Amino acid sequence: MAQAAYIYDAIRTPRAKGKPNGALNEIKPVNLVTTLLDEMRQRHDLDTSRVDDLIMGCASPLAEQGSVLPKIALQKAGWSETVAGAQLNRFCASGLDTFNIAAAKIASGWEDLVCAGGYESMSRVPIDAGGGPMTEDPETVIKNGFVPQGIGADLIATLAGWTRDDVDELAIRSQQKAAAARDAGHFDRSVIPVKDENGFVVLERDDFIKPNTDMQTLASLTPSFEKMGKGGYDKIALMKYPDVEQIHHVHTPGNSSGIVDGASLVMLGNEQAGKDLGLTPRGRVVSVALTSTEPTIMLIGPGPASKKALAKAGLTMDDIDLVEINEAFASVVLRLQRDLDVPDEKLNVVGGAIALGHPLGATGGMLVSTMLDELERRNLKRALICMCVGGGMGIASIIERV
Numbered sequence: 001m002a003q004a005a006y007i008y009d010a011i012r013t014p015r016a017k018g019k020p021n022g023a024l025n026e027i028k029p030v031n032l033v034t035t036l037l038d039e040m041r042q043r044h045d046l047d048t049s050r051v052d053d054l055i056m057g058c059a060s061p062l063a064e065q066g067s068v069l070p071k072i073a074l075q076k077a078g079w080s081e082t083v084a085g086a087q088l089n090r091f092c093a094s095g096l097d098t099f100n101i102a103a104a105k106i107a108s109g110w111e112d113l114v115c116a117g118g119y120e121s122m123s124r125v126p127i128d129a130g131g132g133p134m135t136e137d138p139e140t141v142i143k144n145g146f147v148p149q150g151i152g153a154d155l156i157a158t159l160a161g162w163t164r165d166d167v168d169e170l171a172i173r174s175q176q177k178a179a180a181a182r183d184a185g186h187f188d189r190s191v192i193p194v195k196d197e198n199g200f201v202v203l204e205r206d207d208f209i210k211p212n213t214d215m216q217t218l219a220s221l222t223p224s225f226e227k228m229g230k231g232g233y234d235k236i237a238l239m240k241y242p243d244v245e246q247i248h249h250v251h252t253p254g255n256s257s258g259i260v261d262g263a264s265l266v267m268l269g270n271e272q273a274g275k276d277l278g279l280t281p282r283g284r285v286v287s288v289a290l291t292s293t294e295p296t297i298m299l300i301g302p303g304p305a306s307k308k309a310l311a312k313a314g315l316t317m318d319d320i321d322l323v324e325i326n327e328a329f330a331s332v333v334l335r336l337q338r339d340l341d342v343p344d345e346k347l348n349v350v351g352g353a354i355a356l357g358h359p360l361g362a363t364g365g366m367l368v369s370t371m372l373d374e375l376e377r378r379n380l381k382r383a384l385i386c387m388c389v390g391g392g393m394g395i396a397s398i399i400e401r402v
Helices: 029-044 069-076 094-108 138-144 149-160 164-183 215-219 226-240 271-277 302-313 330-340 360-378
Strands: 006-012 053-057 084-088 113-121 201-203 260-269 283-292 322-325 382-388 393-401
Touching: 006 029, 006 271, 006 283, 006 360, 029 069, 029 113, 029 260, 053 069, 053 094, 053 360, 069 084, 084 094, 094 113, 094 260, 094 283, 094 360, 094 393, 113 360, 149 226, 149 330, 164 215, 164 330, 260 360, 283 302, 302 330, 302 382, 302 393, 322 330, 322 360, 360 382, 360 393
Parallel strands: 053 084, 053 113, 322 382
Antiparallel strands: 006 260, 113 260, 283 393, 382 393
């Protein structure tokens, strides 16, 4: 890298159920973002004219979430008119991709201070609202072997021989760890309460977690993708995997990522910008990576992306203290753990999206704040963050505590 890209702060909103009766449904997407912009400026007495760009991810950048919302949010929050803004969509990895791009901008020397992150109001702009050929064009779907992500997750479990009990047990661990971390205050440094237009707190802490989840409760849930699999998608997947006799549908709402609302914001910069503004770096970006894999199974990209990031940094898994993979589906986590031989004590140590929820474009930035907090709290050095992505892509970032 031409110069180090430092992480000066990483904050997020709480996550709330992404339905009309969810706590954050009354908050417009632009106001989720301005909540964090206001906090970042006030927390650091930030001269916003020194910020070059704000790049934010959104997986459904339309309607209330469209029209380059980050730039509009900057104006609404009263940041300097000189700060540019952009909106990025790389499916579920949008928020982590903005973080990686911001780091690359800093490392190149062309920009000095960049904010990244993402937002998703899934209660106001439903998942897949944007359509597109991957789901809406039968010719493209059949030609490329596209199937819903849940079918791919079930295929991963089938190929590995992971049972319903295996994925449900991982889900319970996620719920237990997330509940324990929230209740112990481990998220408090990063989580910024969301207020309504009258200044009343709407939500202060993550409310999607279900700490009383048990195996009996999970066993009562119906597989989410069995019906659509029988409707023809299983056949499409098995054309790519003819050695598989039958896909076993093991994923349910209880062992898959939750639909939630939320936003994240990370501030990165070079050393000089930090000195000029009196900012103390919390972390450094070590390496980033992006790749793509077979698009039918779709969700096995985190392993190859992580290996690529490790190779770029000249590191091995022995150099990594914590591993955070987005819990899109339980089998995705199990596959990454197997691919990288990650011990349980390093993996998703405060739970993940099965318990906390996955606000699509916002999640990547949230994972950065989670890992920064945990590296500091545990006095550890490096963390690997990775995510599966639609279309077979995978993304990874390695950060270290300063």
